[in-house]
Amino acid sequence: EPEVTQTPSHQVTQMGQEVILRCVPISNHLYFYWYRQILGQKVEFLVSFYNNEISEKSEIFDDQFSVERPDGSNFTLKIRSTKLEDSAMYFCASTYTDRAKEKLFFGSGTQLSVL
């Protein structure tokens, strides 16, 4: 089965530093998503992206966050100035359409630790 690939698997950074989390969605997919999961908590939606635009974002996704698809294959999440509370597992997901019966494929995640 095709896979969503995320790199790195672990990222450690100092508070206030910028981080970029990278994802390679499945090649023919058109809709892309970032989710996060703080340790012991629920998986939370951050943002959806289609046609080079943000379709929807949650209240978590503030001005410190941005997404882009720079080269038609990678999909990145940037956190400009990391805070301790940004420490979480970040999951990228993709799907071909946004129809309700289309399943999302998730990557294995990037564990971000902010020190």
Next chain:
Amino acid sequence: DAKTTQPTSMDCAEGRAANLPCNHSTISGNEYVYWYRQIHSQGPQYIIHGLKNNETNEMASLIITEDRKSSTLILPHATLRDTAVYYCIVRPGSGNTGKLIFGQGTTLQVKP
């Protein structure tokens, strides 16, 4: 979006069927029931989905009641590798349906 209610945890003996219930009493006509699972902090994995009819695939079966207010995910022969958190999610039939709202899910422990 309709809310779902699931038991916090369940145990199942290896080789037996695991039946995971979900209540979604406020589900509307165009909303699908989806099941995902998450094995030990890996990315969520799609299992199965349905609208009205019962569904079966290589992983599981989904039984949806006639009034659609509840459903049951059935893993017919649970293995130790099925130990995971199972999420029942209701998705709208139109609009930005990639925004999944995860609850706490049911932690299924399969025991030898």
